[in-house]
């Protein structure tokens with residue numbers, strides 16, 4: 001993990017509620033719905049080589065999440081795109097940036113949970129920072145959390161919402177165990193994802209990832225599935241047991257923030273021949289994970305939506 005705070009981010013310009021403001025002045029009201037009830041939806045985006053990776057898919061998921069939450073006056077994808085481009089231009093960002101787009105239900109006229117207290121429409125926040133992929137390139141270590149990923153019977157993970165306590169509780173367990181992240185299971189004990197990423201295994205040359213029932217249907221997850229299929233790699237979505245991951249040839253996680261990260265260890269079991277540090281590095285160089293990382297990096301350089309000149 002790089003030393004924080006990153007001095008390059010000291011003087012950011014941030015879009016809040018339709019206005020670009022310096023970091024110190026970019027704030028939401030104490031009456032904002034995100035403060036009152038975590039009542040907001042969000043997306044994480046990455047900028048590579050003058051392009052925003054998978055921008056249309058992220059804007060579509062933001063719209064879908066906001067619709068599911070019945071936000072009023074949802075800004076159109078083009079309005080969000082314009083605010084994003086303005087923010088990136090104001091910060092001179094064309095590469096190496098990560099953006100957190102948040103759409104809150106907006107300011108309430110009085111404190112409380114009811115969306116009826118919202119009389120002025122949602123609030124869009126575009127927070128762009130200089131940020132390299134967050135996980136150690138050598139790989140990550142995981143434990144299994146005792147907290148379950150939300151069932152659609154409770155809170156549907158297909159809404160990319162800001163009510164992240166479920167995942168934060170799992171992350172606290174990972175921190176306490178001195179590892180990077182935690183695997184979260186579904187209510188029946190099958191693997192769902194980690195607290196922050198989707199998860200894949202490779203076994204006998206076949207790539208598998210859990211069905212998007214409990215996990216977020218991640219955009220990187222979908223991209224990896226498509227890249228694999230385009231390149232002749234068998235890729236399936238199915239229920240996966242933790243014990244399958246323990247015995248997999250390779251495991252890796254996916255997400256916009258960290259891209260593809262090899263998993264070295266889960267619950268103290270070494271995955272495949274990988275070992276923390278260098279021992280497994282030569283094996284990993286020719287691995288399916290390394291191959292997919294290469295394909296993803298190529299796509300990121302060339303296939304995102306171009307920023308205005």
Ligand SMILES: Cc1ncc(COP(=O)(O)O)c(C=O)c1O
Pocket residue numbers: 044167193194195196197198216217218219220221254255256257
């Ligand atoms: C819980 C969780 N899983 C997976 C992901 C990865 O999703 P994506 O690939 O769309 O960034 C995220 C990213 O926000 C997440 O919060």
